[in-house]
Amino acid sequence: MFNPSLIVAGDRRALARLLTHIENTDAVAAEALAWLFPHTGRAHVVGVTGAPGCGKSTLVNELAQILRRAGSTVAILAVDPSSPFTGGALLGDRLRMRGLAGDSGVFIRSAASRGALGGLAHTTADMAAAFDAAGYDKIIVETVGAGQAEVDIASTAHTVLVVESPELGDDVQAIKAGILEIADVLVANKADRPNAENALRALRASVEMMPTSLAWKPPIIQTVATVGQGVVEVAEAVEQHLAYLVSSGERQRREREHLRHELATRLQQLLLDRLVVRVGDGRFNAAVDRIVARQIDPLSAAKQLASET
Amino acid sequence: MFNPSLIVAGDRRALARLLTHIENTDAVAAEALAWLFPHTGRAHVVGVTGAPGCGKSTLVNELAQILRRAGSTVAILAVDPSSPFTGGALLGDRLRMRGLAGDSGVFIRSAASRGALGGLAHTTADMAAAFDAAGYDKIIVETVGAGQAEVDIASTAHTVLVVESPELGDDVQAIKAGILEIADVLVANKADRPNAENALRALRASVEMMPTSLAWKPPIIQTVATVGQGVVEVAEAVEQHLAYLVSSGERQRREREHLRHELATRLQQLLLDRLVVRVGDGRFNAAVDRIVARQIDPLSAAKQLASET
Numbered sequence: 182m183f184n185p186s187l188i189v190a191g192d193r194r195a196l197a198r199l200l201t202h203i204e205n206t207d208a209v210a211a212e213a214l215a216w217l218f219p220h221t222g223r224a225h226v227v228g229v230t231g232a233p234g235c236g237k238s239t240l241v242n243e244l245a246q247i248l249r250r251a252g253s254t255v256a257i258l259a260v261d262p263s264s265p266f267t268g269g270a271l272l273g274d275r276l277r278m279r280g281l282a283g284d285s286g287v288f289i290r291s292a293a294s295r296g297a298l299g300g301l302a303h304t305t306a307d308m309a310a311a312f313d314a315a316g317y318d319k320i321i322v323e324t325v326g327a328g329q330a331e332v333d334i335a336s337t338a339h340t341v342l343v344v345e346s347p348e349l350g351d352d353v354q355a356i357k358a359g360i361l362e363i364a365d366v367l368v369a370n371k372a373d374r375p376n377a378e379n380a381l382r383a384l385r386a387s388v389e390m391m392p393t394s395l396a397w398k399p400p401i402i403q404t405v406a407t408v409g410q411g412v413v414e415v416a417e418a419v420e421q422h423l424a425y426l427v428s429s430g431e432r433q434r435r436e437r438e439h440l441r442h443e444l445a446t447r448l449q450q451l452l453l454d455r456l457v458v459r460v461g462d463g464r465f466n467a468a469v470d471r472i473v474a475r476q477i478d479p480l481s482a483a484k485q486l487a488s489e490t
Numbered sequence: 491m492f493n494p495s496l497i498v499a500g501d502r503r504a505l506a507r508l509l510t511h512i513e514n515t516d517a518v519a520a521e522a523l524a525w526l527f528p529h530t531g532r533a534h535v536v537g538v539t540g541a542p543g544c545g546k547s548t549l550v551n552e553l554a555q556i557l558r559r560a561g562s563t564v565a566i567l568a569v570d571p572s573s574p575f576t577g578g579a580l581l582g583d584r585l586r587m588r589g590l591a592g593d594s595g596v597f598i599r600s601a602a603s604r605g606a607l608g609g610l611a612h613t614t615a616d617m618a619a620a621f622d623a624a625g626y627d628k629i630i631v632e633t634v635g636a637g638q639a640e641v642d643i644a645s646t647a648h649t650v651l652v653v654e655s656p657e658l659g660d661d662v663q664a665i666k667a668g669i670l671e672i673a674d675v676l677v678a679n680k681a682d683r684p685n686a687e688n689a690l691r692a693l694r695a696s697v698e699m700m701p702t703s704l705a706w707k708p709p710i711i712q713t714v715a716t717v718g719q720g721v722v723e724v725a726e727a728v729e730q731h732l733a734y735l736v737s738s739g740e741r742q743r744r745e746r747e748h749l750r751h752e753l754a755t756r757l758q759q760l761l762l763d764r765l766v767v768r769v770g771d772g773r774f775n776a777a778v779d780r781i782v783a784r785q786i787d788p789l790s791a792a793k794q795l796a797s798e799t
Contacts, residue, residue, distance in 0.1 A: 211789070218787035440781045440788060444774075447792035448765065449758035455796070456761060465753075472749045478527035479749060480520070483756035487764070 185213040188315050189220050193288065196315050200290055203307045214307055217314035222436065224313040225423050228338030229323045230363075235346040236370040240406040240415070241323050245281055247416045253319045254286040256312035260305055260324040260334075288317065306337045335363040336439075339432065340422045342415070343399075346371040347380035361387050364399045366418045372403035372411065397425050460486060494522040497624050498529050502597065505624050509599055512616045523616055526623035531745065533565075533622040534732050537647030538632045539672075544655040545679040549715040549724070550632050554590055556725045562628045563595040565621035569614055569633040569643075597626065615646045644672040645748070648741065649731045651724070652708075655680040656689035670696050673708045675727045681712040681720065706734050769795060 187195035202210035231237045245255045281287050312320045324334050343364035369381050384401050400418050404411030426432035457465050468482045496504035511519035540546045554564045590596050621629045652673035678690050693710050709727050713720030735741035766774050777791045
């Protein structure tokens with residue numbers, strides 16, 4: 182039997198076990214998360230994204246140390262959406278992090294894709310909820326800026342850091358245009374490299390193009406994460422963004438919207454399951470057959486099934 | 491009044507108007523697509539994805555001409571998920587395509603993001619359905635290999651081409667690890683560039699790491715798209731993949747799965763809408779309030795709402 186109250190009590194081994202259940206999306210995870218739900222809603226979830234090689238991991242390492250010194254407990258979730266083949270390497274890197282190993286106020290975990298596209302979104306959100314229930318003040322979700330993950334991070338995190346570096350060429354800059362939209366704080370890392378000023382100018386130009394109506398305009402912070410330069414300013418910007426979310430009512434609004442969406446999703450699943458039980462698998466499959474044969478379109482078939490019962 | 495039968499009759503202006511309705515996700519689009527549904531299911535949808543600068547557009551241009559010469563009509567949908575700010579530029583580039591302008595067997599359209607993350611997935615699938623109903627044999631959906639788009643393309647397309655080029659460094663290669671999983675055909679473009687052999691070797695190594703149980707192992711084809719070299723072989727691989735899908739029963743299986751999913755989605759939306767009407771907005775919002783206040787978890791609240799009625 183799995184006892185979720187151990188997690189609220191701060192038992193690290195119980196937390197680790199729950200994270201594994203979440204990764205397997207099993208029934209224990211669903212039950213434990215429902216039980217733990219009243220203990221969630223306190224943590225500040227910070228997403229960190231950027232292309233491979235931009236210095237994300239180093240920045241996360243430095244940021245975590247600054248947050249620790251400021252008295253916050255920190256959970257780090259390193260999400261590797263790239264491939265089931267490459268998954269697993271990240272955690273090893275994590276454990277080698279300077280200054281964090283052996284600190285009981287820090288919990289580091291990696292989550293790798295198990296091959297199913299999109300499945301990682303739910304895992305990430307549920308793991309963040311587990312850390313939240315376990316009492317971690319700051320949850321840093323680090324993910325490579327590619328694929329589905331960067332979109333997911335925007336829906337899970339309260340504050341999104343997008344890390345850029347001057348080394349990637351113009352072609353790759355173009356990839357990143359899309360992720361500027363999800364940035365709450367922009368980090369121009371490797372500020373000591375040649376071309377850093379050009380990259381900074383390009384970032385400033387992108388931010389200038391954002392609608393002037395935005396209540397929060399992402400600040401751009403230059404860093405040299407390898408020597409810790411600028412990371413205190415990043416931590417400050419993260420706090421300022423949280424303060425903005427709270428004072429503007431945005432945090433409450435997003436939280437409510439998120440929970441409304443979760444209720445709707447659960448209801449949709451329940452209602453569909455019940456309808457299929459009621460009409461029977463046979464009738465449902467017969468409707469699919471008719472759609473496949475182009476005798477009826479999906480919307481009309483849905484209306485028929487919903488009305489017949 | 492919009493008359494969808496014009497689209498089946500091959501009216502290009504009616505098709506263009508429907509595509510605009512789809513982009514606006516309005517009621518006309520939903521009605522027209524339901525009407526057109528019986529005319530869909532014939533086209534072969536080919537997704538082409540890869541990082542900016544890899545030569546995708548040139549390859550698509552050459553591939554379209556080869557498909558035309560083989561007697562197929564071709565629709566090209568250029569999806570630009572990067573940003574609402576940069577959207578729109580693509581179509582201009584498209585219209586300058588050599589050899590395709592003025593050909594009535596070719597229809598070229600761009601679809602840009604309107605800012606809403608994830609919204610483009612539905613637009614892309616619906617536009618592909620419109621081209622399908624209009625009788626286009628091959629629908630090429632071209633999208634930059636970043637963000638949500640590459641995941642979406644795998645669910646819309648029958649055959650996915652992933653285009654690589656040797657110019658991008660190792661860091662960027664790592665981004666691409668994830669998209670190998672969705673590749674049915676791998677194109678190693680810019681085969682005339684220095685480092686092309688290294689890039690090819692890296693691709694081969696990645697394919698070797700794929701599970702040996704795969705019934706279809708993506709072929710790797712070297713091209714120099716700018717001079718058309720290797721593109722005939724790409725077209726052949728695309729046909730071979732289609733033949734594999736058909737002969738293995740995979741095409742039917744995926745089509746059925748896709749339509750079953752669409753029926754389930756429509757039903758879920760209908761059932762939830764009806765439940766909210768039945769219990770009233772007030773009760774639904776009260777449940778959200780209790781969840782926000784952590785008095786109940788979303789799953790238990792959903793069970794209560796579904797049972798009370």
